[in-house]
Amino acid sequence: MLKVDQLSISINEKNIVEDSSFLVPRGKITSIIGESGSGKSMTVAALLGNLPLGTETTGKALFDGKDLMDSSTEEIMGIRKTDIFTIFQDAANSFNPSVKMERQLYAFSGGRNGDTVKQFRAKMSSILVELGLSVAIFHQYPFELSGGMLQRCMIACALYVKPNLLIADEPTSSLDRVVQKEFIDILKVLNEKQGTTTLLITHDLDIVAEAADEMIVMHAGKVVETGSVAELFARPTHPYTKRLLESRF
Numbered sequence: 001m002l003k004v005d006q007l008s009i010s011i012n013e014k015n016i017v018e019d020s021s022f023l024v025p026r027g028k029i030t031s032i033i034g035e036s037g038s039g040k041s042m043t044v045a046a047l048l049g050n051l052p053l054g055t056e057t058t059g060k061a062l063f064d065g066k067d068l069m070d071s072s073t074e075e076i077m078g079i080r081k082t083d084i085f086t087i088f089q090d091a092a093n094s095f096n097p098s099v100k101m102e103r104q105l106y107a108f109s110g111g112r113n114g115d116t117v118k119q120f121r122a123k124m125s126s127i128l129v130e131l132g133l134s135v136a137i138f139h140q141y142p143f144e145l146s147g148g149m150l151q152r153c154m155i156a157c158a159l160y161v162k163p164n165l166l167i168a169d170e171p172t173s174s175l176d177r178v179v180q181k182e183f184i185d186i187l188k189v190l191n192e193k194q195g196t197t198t199l200l201i202t203h204d205l206d207i208v209a210e211a212a213d214e215m216i217v218m219h220a221g222k223v224v225e226t227g228s229v230a231e232l233f234a235r236p237t238h239p240y241t242k243r244l245l246e247s248r249f
């Protein structure tokens with residue numbers, strides 16, 4: 001699905017990510033884990049064509065064979081529209097505070113798919129109910145909903161859109177533990193029900209243990225270890241992965 005090959009990112013000649021290679025296999029939840037500043041978000045920004053001005057990249061990121069690093073902004077935007085759905089840390093920032101939820105959910109889901117508002121209402125209503133949300137939220141503003149409800153709204157859109165790749169960058173960092181767990185459970189249902197290939201960025205090893213099949217460990221801008229979660233938790237080889245796992249207990 002996604003093959004990143006020797007990706008390097010530098011800003012103003014400072015190396016941010018060096019020679020990163022990893023795979024995101026189809027149908028699985030793959031997690032990038034690493035401490036703050038290790039280059040996780042910059043890697044995601046490179047994949048999404050969101051890097052800041054003055055950034056240089058080398059290497060490849062093949063998404064179903066198409067090199068995202070060798071694509072124009074327009075091409076990446078096109079791929080994001082049809083194939084990739086993103087969920088970021090603070091859902092409140094993804095929504096316009098002065099627009100009611102129905103219009104915004106439509107833009108993220110039915111509108112993106114070319115559905116009519118009527119089709120959207122019917123389909124989204126049943127998804128919201130499935131996720132334990134009331135359809136009354138259609139008529140509410142984002143600030144009237146909790147952070148957990150807003151993240152569930154983003155997941156509802158992902159359920160609606162059925163993206164080929166879901167990228168969730170620290171989606172639970174601003175949620176409390178109970179709501180985090182609910183979110184992760186929904187992410188797993190999405191993966192099990194629809195086989196959604198997911199790239200989950202986190203600095204929380206408990207979330208990796210709970211949700212992911214595969215993991216990519218980043219440290220100081222480098223991918224230091226990759227493998228299945230079961231394998232790396234049982235037999236970490238890199239000193240940083242060992243330290244990470246030791247700090248969990």
Ligand SMILES: Nc1ncnc2c1ncn2[C@@H]1O[C@H](COP(=O)(O)OP(=O)(O)OP(=O)(O)O)[C@@H](O)[C@H]1O
Binds near residue numbers: 011
């Ligand atoms: N716009 C920018 N200009 C210059 N350097 C930047 C910029 N954004 C990030 N960096 C640097 O790039 C490095 C990697 O940052 P990045 O945000 O990818 O880390 P991260 O692993 O996602 O951390 P966090 O979990 O805190 O988000 C850091 O050293 C950071 O200071």
